Amino acid sequence: MRKNIHGLQLEIQAVSGLLHHSVFYVHLLDAICMEYNTTRPHLRYTEYGRIIKSYVDYILTIQDREKRSRAARQVVDMMMMANPQFKHIEEYKHKLWDHLHIMSDFRLDVDAPYPIPPREAASFKRPEPMTYPDGKIKNRTFGKNFERFMERATQSDDPEKLKGYAEAAAYYIKLAYLNWNNEHVTDDSVKADLARMSDNKLSVDETYNLDNVKGGTAYQQNYALDKKKTKKHFKKPFRSNGGGKKFFKKR
Structure with missing residues (x-):
């Protein structure tokens, strides 16, 4: 009995040793053969993937021009799968061919339906950062854009434009308050605020009426309208014609 147990233990150790060595060799092969993206060249267009880039590199090795052109058209069709909804747009096809030439570093010599783009098309220029408003807002109720509007409006000398600026500003002031x-x-109070914020350069006529200004967002207005309809619908209690002594007529 003890011999059988000892033999079984030896077999288990042998199998575990083989498994250990096989796993080691698998990891060794992975370490030798695996290629990481960090060691690969830079990918110009990530939306197409490295497989498309490998196809482009392979096309450059084809000697026959006709076969090379046919392979390039097939690669463009594969690139089109990224946005198939634009496949019938001529401008989108032109852009794909430009990307194909750029990925080949402008070394692709094929019969393309579009001319080779200039090398300036491959250069990426970072856009200028957007300016962020500095300083405190004088009137937080109206916002920074309204301050810019008032600065621009007060610089005008045309009486007609000043009148239009004043009416638009007065309308917005009351709308913001509401x-x-x-x-x-x-x-x-609206006219007084208009004169104060424009340094007495903008004013509206005494006859100018602001009663038609309605405040509240679109959601608030729709909510109030729905609430009014619901209240009107359930204004009267539900009444039935059955039951009770009133149902039967006296004979």
């Missing part, structure tokens, strides 16, 4: 406070704002 959106933020949801309270009734008098026209006199």
Whole structure:
């Protein structure tokens, strides 16, 4: 019994040793044969993948021009699978052929339906950073864009333009007050704020009426309208004609 157990232990050790060595060789082969992206050349267009880039490199090795052109058209068809909804747009096809030439480093000599793009097309220029407003906002209720609008409006000398600027600014001032406070704002207070923020350069006529300005966002207005409809629908209680002594007529 002890001999059988000892023999079984030896067999288990032998099998485990073989498994250990096989796993070691597998990892060794992976370490030798595996190629990581960090060791590969830079990928110009990541949306097509490295397989397309490998195809482009292979096309450059084809000696026959006709076969090379046919292979290039097939690669463009494969590139088109990234955005198949644009396959019938001529401008999109032109862009794919430009990308093909750029990926080949402008060494591809094929019968293309479009001319070879200039080398400037391959250079990527980073856009200029967007300017962010500095400084504090004088009137947070109206925002920074309204301050820019007032600065631009007060620089005009045309009376007609000044009148239009003043009416637009007064309309927006009351609209902003209604959106933020949801309270009734008098026209006199709106005109006073307009004169204060424009350094008395903008003003509206006394007859200019701002009663038609309605505040609140579109969601708030729709919510109030739906609430009004619901209230009107359930204004009267539900009544039935059955039951009780009133149902039967006296004879």
